Amino acid sequence: MDVAKRAGVSKGLVSFALNDRPGVSPESRERILTAARELGWTPSLRARSLSTRRSFALGLVVGRTPEVLGADPFFPSFIAGVESILAPEGRALVLSVVPDEEAELRTYRSLVADGRVDGVFLSDLRHNDPRIPLLVELGLPAVTLGRPEGLTPTDLNPAGRSPFPAVSIDDTVGIAESVRYLAGLGHSRIAHVAGSASMLHGSRRRMAFDDAVRAAGLAECQTIETDFSIGAGAAATRRLLDQDVPPTAIVFANDPMAIAGLGVAHELGLRIPGDLSITGFDDINFARYVYPPLTTVSTTPAQWGRAAARTLLFLMEHGSAEDVDLPAARLTVRGSAGAPASAAIATGT
Amino acid sequence: MDVAKRAGVSKGLVSFALNDRPGVSPESRERILTAARELGWTPSLRARSLSTRRSFALGLVVGRTPEVLGADPFFPSFIAGVESILAPEGRALVLSVVPDEEAELRTYRSLVADGRVDGVFLSDLRHNDPRIPLLVELGLPAVTLGRPEGLTPTDLNPAGRSPFPAVSIDDTVGIAESVRYLAGLGHSRIAHVAGSASMLHGSRRRMAFDDAVRAAGLAECQTIETDFSIGAGAAATRRLLDQDVPPTAIVFANDPMAIAGLGVAHELGLRIPGDLSITGFDDINFARYVYPPLTTVSTTPAQWGRAAARTLLFLMEHGSAEDVDLPAARLTVRGSAGAPASAAIATGT
DNA sequence: CTGAAAGCGCTTACAG
């Protein structure tokens, strides 16, 4: 290590100086940093990794099929947000895409066995999510997107409390706003095309929908469960509209399904929003460019990514981190929802 | 290393056995592998990295803004394909998302300085792409998606030949088919909404369009250049349709822009395909669910990812690799293109 | 075919 020689100190000192450890005189530190800069020297990440048992990288394991993944801009935006925080910190992101739960759990194990990452982001939380006990067992720090639910209580954790900090965006407000907005326009037969009930945000949005329907004083409204895929959204829309008394409005649990719903409605010759109102969730890029532009709930995945990255870095540095709650996702009104034609008649306009 | 003791050999022998190096008797090898399995021992990736100066990871640096990235399912699918090859090989994927070229080049440098990756995938090739000389300078193996063009010849490389293997999908065939198909339907005013001319696939698709127009014996056809974003696709469509003699068909250089074009056309009250035919490129998931379903060119990003990963692994193992040409992307006919209303009149039907 | 030893390039007690 020429830096040590040039600065006239020992190797150990250089290491201390670079790691901001106490016990280095300001003058020495200055000399060392200058020498390093002049020599263009940067410590070997591999050697640091071996001696510190850290990888200086964070992991994201995405358990989705390529089809669902490709249709949903959540991850690209989320990742861009994560990167904007990690890059300046010299942390890398290790990404895995796995097709099923078995591969998913195997991936976490090998990521740890190989010391590839120092922590992970947990997205798409499920009920009684098996990843949580696994990560506890593996001793891998994590941050969850949203708060886990339904964890099986154990001896060590009798309350079934999440061992990890959560970074959350309340998505129930947006669903409630959607229903309230539609009810306010005069809709009484509002259906919900929900996401997978096994996923927390799927079932949570569904509950929010049911609550909002009750709060609006509407009769029971239909819900169809899907796997969040575009195709499932199209199929669900067809089923809903193919009834004797179809809904006049549909609240979709994500934008890709809502856009597919728009397509089905057009195909059936329905006018939007006159014959059918549609709302989505996420406000993906496409939302404002379809016709009519999609009324949807705007989420901020890049902001979520930034907050999650900050929280995970904080957790790893300090051993614990507070939950963070981002501003709730709110309804963005565009053209795909409006007063039902029947209401217009009823009010005599 | 208990494995050595258990197998009754030296540490070095264990290493030889695990790395398939000659000089280990079959019996010893067997004993060693058995001992390792029984002990659940797996070599430390960090230690291997330090001594072999390899990271056993591959990198992908995506130079796109979150907006463009989020609207384009190419990368998720491509990455899923890459992962399906890397995971079984014990290789990780390090992903970076950067907003501009400066950050992009900086990222490659730090990836190499930190020894994070052993090789990289080069996507979204540009004319005289600055990443190519940079990677040569850094000595980082790479595979390019498509063949680079316009490389500045240097003393070492007078022919301006790419130093890296290319994995390509011919996208000119699909554009040519689109034009031929539209011309065959009776269209004579076909416009092209092209991607960025600074990107190879942007300008290549445009040239293919021009060639096909000439081959069809059509008069000069309009082209508008965009940055591939949805918003730019919408704006270009508006400009095209807002002319005294608008085109009767538009060939879009990607699906997101085509879908935005569909939205604009609907908004203007045009019937698709009667008043306007539209074709896209990529066959993203949305394509078959919009209305009318999009006639587009089907590419196979996951397959591309698999081929690129295989080629890059081969390159790193053997020092060189052949270019690979995947089957050309072909036109998939759906409902968004048809005979122009004027042609129907002209032929008396 | 085998074993003892150096080396990868850091970090970190430990003694001074």
Place this chain on the structure above:
DNA sequence: CTGAAAGCGCTTACAG
């Protein structure tokens, strides 16, 4: 506040 040394856990010539 400083310096010499061991250790992280592998790989790899090198001598036998």
